[in-house]
Amino acid sequence: GEEVAQTPKHLVRGEGQKAKLYCAPIKGHSYVFWYQQVLKNEFKFLISFQNENVFDETGMPKERFSAKCLPNSPCSLEIQATKLEDSAVYFCASSQGIQRYEQYFGPGTRLTVT
Amino acid sequence: ILNVEQSPQSLHVQEGDSTNFTCSFPSSNFYALHWYRWETAKSPEALFVMTLNGDEKKKGRISATLNTKEGYSYLYIKGSQPEDSATYLCAFINTNAGKSTFGDGTTLTVKP
Numbered sequence: 001g002e003e004v005a006q007t008p009k010h011l012v013r014g015e016g017q018k019a020k021l022y023c024a025p026i027k028g029h030s031y032v033f034w035y036q037q038v039l040k041n042e043f044k045f046l047i048s049f050q051n052e053n054v055f056d057e058t059g060m061p062k063e064r065f066s067a068k069c070l071p072n073s074p075c076s077l078e079i080q081a082t083k084l085e086d087s088a089v090y091f092c093a094s095s096q097g098i099q100r101y102e103q104y105f106g107p108g109t110r111l112t113v114t
Numbered sequence: 115i116l117n118v119e120q121s122p123q124s125l126h127v128q129e130g131d132s133t134n135f136t137c138s139f140p141s142s143n144f145y146a147l148h149w150y151r152w153e154t155a156k157s158p159e160a161l162f163v164m165t166l167n168g169d170e171k172k173k174g175r176i177s178a179t180l181n182t183k184e185g186y187s188y189l190y191i192k193g194s195q196p197e198d199s200a201t202y203l204c205a206f207i208n209t210n211a212g213k214s215t216f217g218d219g220t221t222l223t224v225k226p
Binding site for chain 1: 145146148150152156157158159160163165201203205207209210211212213214215216218219221
């Protein structure tokens with residue numbers, strides 16, 4: 001598709017429950033990025049993929065966060081045993097490359113942990 | 115931790131005014147700088163991708179310059195319109211893995 005699609009739009013989880021978010025990148029884009037927006041304008045890089053390979057995961061909280069991009073499937077970001085501080089909007093972006101290419105952002109998934 | 119700073123934090127101008135704001139970033143290990151426009155309840159929209167020292171990019175009334183040696187980029191808006199009201203974010207990339215460090219943004223309000 002011509003837009004990055006993210007599902008669901010909103011997700012509410014009780015503390016300790018699992019949350020799984022999905023992202024379908026623009027067709028033809030090899031790179032996928034996940035960002036966490038906690039405060040108003042604060043975007044935190046989580047992880048990047050080149051096709052199905054993890055490119056940079058230095059932003060990922062190791063214990064509870066995991067992500068995958070498998071062929072012919074939407075990419076996913078999973079949080080095991082959610083905590084209150086995981087409440088945020090999670091944005092996915094895709095691009096054709098790293099340096100010279102724009103990143104196209106999806107609409108985001110708002111995760112609320114209660 | 116990389117320090118990417120944007121100033122001012124917010125700006126209120128009248129329609130027709132020209133304005134500019136700054137993004138400061140580390141001058142070492144520069145790979146790329148991206149500017150985004152972000153309206154409330156929408157997703158960030160890419161404005162410019164800047165990669166070379168001295169780059170100047172333009173899109174309509176909006177333009178940007180880049181100085182990688184001193185670590186700053188300016189975004190200019192000529193003749194601001196109410197529809198320019200948004201938060202403008204810059205993102206600094208220092209590796210080929212695309213890890214972006216975002217500034218906190220400049221929120222522009224243009225009054226009719």
